[in-house]
């Protein structure tokens with residue numbers, strides 16, 4: 404499952420189609436996610452103590468992870484998360500990136516924990532600079 408807590412996701416099918424919300428919980432075992440304001444269910448909560456009152460509370464029920472797509476915080480598109488290996492803090496880590504931004508030469512790391520380091524790292528990455536230099540060369544015709 405490529406969806407993590409606090410991701411913004413968009414529902415792509417069912418009753419809540421096109422609703423966007425923040426992921427509040429994930430359950431990789433059952434391949435479900437719980438999304439803010441999606442799949443709200445009324446639950447009766449019975450008073451357990453004398454001071455408490457029985458009430459009806461609305462809680463979000465989990466939905467199948469295949470029904471949602473992660474929304475990229477940069478291009479705001481619903482994307483199919485791509486995984487790639489990046490060197491973060493001197494260690495190679497699998498990070499989730501946006502394939503749409505990646506196509507445009509930008510590495511948008513979706514994992515907040517690695518975001519800063521990864522972006523700093525990709526900004527200084529010689530690989531990317533080389534790519535850009537090459538692109539410039541093809542654009543400007545050399546004599």
Ligand SMILES: [Zn+2]
Nearest residue numbers: 475478501504
């Ligand atoms: Zn993007």
